[in-house]
Each structure stands twice: as C-alpha cells, then as structure tokens.
Amino acid sequence: MRVASAPKGFARGYLRQMAIPLYLVDAFTDRPFAGNPAGVCLLREPLPDAVMQDVAMEMHQAETAFLLPEGDEWRLRWFTPEVEVDLCGHATLASAHVLFETGLVARGPARFQTKSGLLTAEHEGSSIVLDFPATPAEDFPPFALALEATGIRPVYSGKTRFDLFYEVATQSEVLAIRPDHTRLEAVPYRGVIVTARADAGTPNDFVSRFFAPGCGVPEDPVTGSAHCALGPYWQKKLGKDDLVGFQASPRGGTVRVGCRGERVRLAGSAVTVVRGEFVLP
16 A cells, blocks of 8 residues: 655654643642643743734633743743733642643742742642732722622622722622623723632632633633632631632632731642643744
8 A cells, every 4th residue: 555645845844843742730629620721831942922822822721821941940921812911820730730740840849930920839748839929909999890790799899909809798699690791801900809708517718709801711710819819808807817718610619728928828739631732833
C-alpha cells in the first residue's frame, strides 16, 4: 500500500509552530467536574498580549493562566475570554497545582510575580494554600442597576478594589438569584459579589455567588479573589480569623479562608482533567 506524501513544505511549516504545554485544572475541589476550571499554559518565552488573549478566548474558561519562569520565580498573568485581570485566585491555585504536579517546583513555596504583587502558594497536607492581599469592602451606596439586574435587597452595600459587594439576609436569597446578565454587563465594575451567612447546621460560615458578565464570565463557579474581600468581611461580623466559604454556583466549591491582617490565606484542592499542547503558528 502506498502512503500519500505530505504536502510540500508541510514538515518545515509544522516545525516552525510553537507547542505550548497546556493543562485544564478544576480548582477548589478534590474531584473532577466540580469547582472552577482554569487553563494553565507553561511558556518558554514571552507571548504578545494579543496572542495570550486569543488563547484565553479559545480556551473559553473563566480564566486562563500564563506562566513564564523568571529565575526561581514565575511571571503569572491571567486572562478571561475578553480581558486581562489583575488578580485571580482559582487560576493561581491551578497554576501552583501544575507546578507541584509536574515537579517544576519541587520544594518550598511557588512564588509568582503578578500585577497584584508577589503571591505565593505552598502545600499544607492535601491542600494548596495561597497567600493573597486582602481587598476589604468599604461602604458604598447601592448601585441601582446591579440591584435591578440581580433582584436582591441588600442589608449591606459596599465596594472592593474590583467589585460591588452586597450582603443579603439569608442563604436562600443567595441561592435564588437569577440575574439578568445583559443588564449586569453594563455595570462598570469587574463583577458583583453577593453573600449571606450560611444556614445553621452546615459546615460553612458564609455562602456567596459572583457575577462578571462584563469580563466574559456570566457567573464564576468559585472565585478566589472575591474571598480576599469575603474573608475580612465575615471575620469582622463573626469574630473568627479562620472561616469556610461555599460559593453556591451550579458547580460549587469550598474555599477555606484565613485572615492575617493585610493578607488572606486561601486553601483548597485541585484536580488536573486535561493535559495537552496548544499549537501556535
């Protein structure tokens, strides 16, 4: 049997392509198909911003992380399908998980240089613990469009460095939200955090949901960066430094939060569900 030859120039063209190791990781969960999925790309050299944005759009996850080695540290950037963001918890957890799993970081914490400064991640038992800056909420008048789009009646209204922040009276109110994403997209902030004290008899201290359609993320499954505000808020209300938050999205996920002054420790697990390569011309 004769095998057809490849088109002229095929091999030479293929060898010019760049194959980027790519992982899809479910973060803030210990089982596949739960928590918040993130793409993680391991770079050997810098990529243009426009290319990273195209990759993130192709991945179509809430965030895709790009890791570039810099000595003993890693340059870390995060992109939604539409924009680059300054801080992302679940994609940082996913990135640390990949570095630990592949042995690229064998001992000690993984250190990330980011647009939000130095972030670290280290193993504690079966969990990965992230060290992030606290972004506490400050009092802020209710933003009418956000309230209309979510249908909530907040008992507290605030604003963080990135997001609008609302507490409602009960867990059931958080679960019942059916937002108008088209109207929410017009809200001029990264996203909207809605939270409530968890029902008695559950293992959680608080529940939350996070909506960011303006960034291409109608509802984020589990948002680490939102817990940089949720932790300090509930620390003050409940008088506890260590808390358990459940993000009540359809996929759902648990974030253990430790408040340490101006820093917040976010702990969770992660699971790799896809390994492959992204081929760029």
